[in-house]
Amino acid sequence: MRCLDDDIVLGLIEGRLAVPILADVDDHLDRCPTCRDVVAQVARVQAPSHVLPRGHALGRYVIGDLLGTGAMGRVYSAWEPELDRRVALKVLVADGDGARERIVREAQAMAKLDHPNVVGVHEVGTSDDGVFVAMELVDGETLRAWAAQQRTWRQVASVLAEIALGLGAVHAAGVTHRDIKPDNIIVGSDGRTRLGDFGLARSGVAAPIAPATSLVLAAGTPATAIAGTPAYMAPEVLRGSSATAASDQFSFGVMAYEVLAGQRPFTGTSWKELLTTIETGAAPAIRTVPGWLDDLVRRCLAVEPGRRFPSMRAIAELIAAKSVQRSPAVMLGGVLAAAVLASGATLLIVRDKAVAPSCDLAGERALAATWNPAVRERLVSLDGRALAAIDRWATTWRTERVATCRAVTTQPAATIIARDRCLDQRHAELGALLARLEAPGASATAYRARIQDALAALPPPTECAAATTGSADPVPLDPVLAAIVREVLAELPAIRAANALGDSRPVLAVAASLVDRARTSSHAPTLAEALLAQAETLRGASQLADAHVAARDALAAAERGHDDAMAARAWIARVATAGDRRELVVAEDFGAVAAAAVDRAGAPPHLVATLLRLRGLVAYNRGLFTEATLLLTEAHARFVAIAGPRSLDVATIESALGSVARASGDLPAAERWHRNALAIDRDVRGGPHPDIARDLHNVAGVLRLRGDLTGAAAIYREALVIEEAIRGAGSVQGALTRNSLALIHMANLDWTAAREELVRARDLLIAAGHGDAAFAHHNLGLVEAAVGDHLLAMAHYELAAAVYASTIGDRALPAIRLVIDRARSEWRLGHRDALATTMRAQKLAREAGIEWIDQEATQLIALRRGAGFEAVSAVRAKTPSPVEIRTEPPIRGTTTNQPAAAEVPTPPEPPKPQPTRDVGAYGSTQPW
Structure with missing residues (x-):
């Protein structure tokens, strides 16, 4: 016969056992001293003197009916007059002061657990009647009773996932349960599963093996005594080792096997025989469940603790990931409470505790591990705006954590797991940022200046609301590979x-x-x-x-x-x-x-908005201004909805909208957008920053196109000082600003100064592998053409064309402009392809709606076809800004196979700048 379970022990003491069973029990007691100890202790607790009468006052509670009896105590219904609520009151017998103190300490550890899948504790206290624990009540049944009815494997897997979540929370609090079995799990009538009895009824008598229904919490208590129902014990505990989270997992595996297969995986008529069976024989395969679930249970049952799962959370995540078609456990509202007896559960309905306070507390506790007054004090040197940014991020995270906690009552376990995992990742990222801020050395100062950008760069906690387990492959079952993943x-x-x-x-x-x-x-x-x-x-x-x-x-x-x-x-x-x-x-x-x-x-909202911004920038850089405006406008609305109208993301979008407006020729709108972005960045950041340099650069660009070259040059230089002070003299943004300064020199006909800035910008951009080197090549070609060296200009144009072809394509404004610029130099050189190049420029300009390029191409074509200067003048008369035509002789050194210079009329110089025309090409300062 096996060791006596709770029902047999109580039946023996109460005289309810049939004669044949009683004979077997007597035979077993003759051979098993451990079971004799169990019976003796339960008999002592069962004595009538230990039953509290109705109306008896115990602390602030008034005793009601006796609900049940366990090995080490009794559970009563009770009334708490101060709060006018009913509770379950477990009264435990503890021999000696040491045992009493230990039970109180362990109950206090339980009271700190705050999880929807763990039974809560209201209060723990002591009296002459013993240690008492006020617990919540629940309407439901034990897992054993629940599983006695026909269940699908998906239903069982859903329950197991919730148990794993609860047990994982217990372990995270530094507590070892030590008595995982179907009798200590409550499946509520609301569909939610809760981890029940923590075995506070352990005897104070030290013995090699404690009573079968007792256990020890590992929160600061030496766990040298074997405890828990033997049939569910891990082999290392049966050998006499301390209980751990890994041994709890083994017990979970035994329980899971029993519920799925209808029988326990290992049997034995004694503890020694049971241990031998575990160590030498594998449990039969569970044929009625998917292979992955059988594998999961077997890994929990591994003899060596190191080969089990790294955590109960990993088990919950694997079940959730694999059971993607599981039916969600829909909660009926409110957190129901539970009181579980040491020997089987007695259950009542109480709906007197809302989930909100416990979830709020959980959110505060989780955040405090990273962002708390002590950390804030150490970061006191941060700018007030930066501290406020951290506070905002932390508040958002806490809000999402609380919302996820409350969603346990309405969402499937798989969804909660996914959200929790996402929030854990965001929390870890915040912790890593703060750790770098606190790091010693010069770098810490620089880090602190960038904290707002860093917070904005991280995926926001709000994205976790949309997190799902999806169909991503679960973590490997192999413990070595799983450890690498972790x-x-x-x-x-x-x-x-x-x-x-x-x-x-x-x-x-x-x-x-x-x-x-x-x-x-x-x-x-x-x-x-x-x-x-x-x-x-x-x-x-x-x-x-x-x-x-x-x-x-x-x-x-x-x-x-x-x-x-x-x-x-x-x-x-x-x-x-x-x-x-x-x-x-x-x-x-x-x-x-x-x-x-x-x-x-x-x-996820932030990902959607981010992609809209990127696609808008692609359209802008390709010259598709209408499409760019539509995409960026939608991104703007989404970022405003996410973080309000004065966020850094909004400033970035407004800067991009300004660039599109400038390129489209709407200079008033461009200046308005750029100055709005500048105001937000200055207000939020409070000091020099690359984004402020970007905003200044863009404001200067508008001033330059309006003809205020002096004002534009001053602002460009202000931007360059900020950029190079923060990112160094070799930054891409600094190179783009130098390219823009070169445009100022080109407009002032200072070709030498323009060439110097462009060469430096080009070299920096090439070194960075940046495609905007094409703009510097293009502008260098324009400079050389302006001083009459069209051969060198063509060499620069060829380099620019090669990069344009592989980056922005041939339909963007700079690429179309390059075609007309090349045509102009080909005319000067007398190339036979000049007409074809010009006609191509005209075709591209008309398709893109670039009027000034179309007009210039028309003039050049009219000259080539012999219309003469009269026809060209007629064409020019229709243009908004007529320009002077200046004739020059062809460049010496043209090849003999080119058309004779006399046969080609001298082409005109470029027309004066129109509102949508610039003296040269420039790249986007918008960050990707």
Whole structure:
């Protein structure tokens, strides 16, 4: 006969056992001293003197009916007059002061647990009657009773996931349950499962093996005695080792096997025999469930603790990921309470506690681990705006955490798991940022100046509201591979923090190492995350070609791992990287696919707005101004909805809208947008910043087009000082500002100064692998053409054309302008292709609606066809701004196979600038 369970012990004491069973029990007691101890202790507790009468006062509670009896105590219904509520009151017998203190301490540890899948504790106290614990009440049944009815494997898996979540919360609080079994799990009538009895009724008598229904909480208490129902004990506990989270997991596995298979995985007539069976024999396969679920249970039942799952949370996530078709457990409202007896559960209905207070408290506690008064005090040197930004981010995170906690009553477990995991990632990223802010050394000062950008660069906590488990591959069952996954994911927040703080170069090697380690995990979603972090790091270090490859590989890994959310982020990274490289045709194609990927991932609001901004920038850089305005306007509305009208994201969008308006010729609107962006950035940031330099650059651009060259030059130089002071003299943005300063010199006909600025800008952009080097080549061609060196001008044009073809395409304004600029120099050189080039410029200009290029091409064609200066004058008379035609002899040294110079009329100089025409080409200062 096996060791006596609770029902047999109570039946023996109460005289309810049939004669044949009684004979077997007597035989077993003769051979088993442990069971004799159990019976003796229960008999002592069952004595009538220990039953409290109705109306008896115990602390602030008034005793009602006796609900049930366990091995180490009794549970009563009770009334709490002060709050006018009914509770379940468990009264425990403890021999000696040490035992009493231990039980109180353990109950206090329980009271700190605050989780919807864990039974709560109102209060713990002591009296002459013993230690008492006031607990919540629940309407429901034990898992054993629930499983006795026919259930599908999906229903069981859903319950197991919730149990795993609750037990994971227990372990996270530093507590070991030590008595996981079906009798201690409550399946509420509302559909929610709760982890019940924590076995506070442990005897104070130290014994090699404690009574079968007792256990010890591991919160500060030595756990040297074996405890818990033996049939569910882990082998290491049966050998006499301390109970741990891993041994709780083994008990969970035994319970899961029993509920799924209808029998326990291991049997034995004694503890020794049971241990031998566990160590030498594998449990039979569960044929009625999917293979993955059988594998999961078997891993929980691994003899060696190190081969079990790393955590109960990992089990919950795996079940949620695999059971994607499970029926959601819909809650009926409010958190129901539970009181579970040491020997089987007695259940009552009480709906007197709302979920809100406990969820609010949980959100505060979780946030306090990272952002608390002590950390704030250490960061006192931060600008007040920066501290306020951290506070706003933290408040948003806490709000999302509380909302997720409350959603337990309305959402499936899989959804809650996904949201919790997302919020945990955001929390870890905040912690990594704050750790860098507190780091000693000169870099910490620079970090503190960038904290607002860093917070804006991180995925916002609000995205977690849309998080789903999706169909991403679960973490590997192999414990070695699972450990690699955990290690990689734990280190990624530090990489993201460095990137967000603009300090990517020092972590390049670390990012590469994480990718290598992720590859060894054989877990594609983890590899995708590591590759995406590497792509961001490479972008931040201006290694754009390598960033392109890393983003591509991240996408491949995300798709291979069925991770929709990661695939959406990887597509967006590909759009941004292509934009960085000015591969705009490619970026446009990527953007269309990225939109579908974002939709498939649940359309997180911030991702949607970010992609709209990127696609708007692609359209702007390609000269598709109407499309750019539509995309950026929608992005603007979405960012305002997310963070209000004065956020950094809104400033970035308003700056982009200003650039589109300027390129479209609407200078008043352009100035309005750029000055709005400047005002927001100055207000939010409070000091010099690259975005303020960007805003100044753009305001200067409008002034330059309006003819205020002196004012524009002063503002350009102000922007350049800020840019180079923060990012150094070799930054891309500084190079673009130098290109714009060159346009000022070109407008002033100072060709030498223009050439000097352009050569420096070109060299910096080439070194960065940046596509805007084409604009510097283009402008150098214009400078050389202006001083009469058309051969050198053509060489620059050829270099610009090659980059334009691979970046912005042949339909963007700078590329079309380049065609007419080349045609002008070909006319000067007497090239036979001059007419064809001019006609091509005319065709492209008409298709794009660029009137001034069309007019200039028409003039050149009229001259070539012999219409003479009279016809050209007639054409020019129809243009808004007639220009003077200046004739010059052809350049010496033209080849003999070119048409004779005398046969080609001298073409006119470029017309004076129109409102939508500029003296040269310039790149976008908008960040990707």
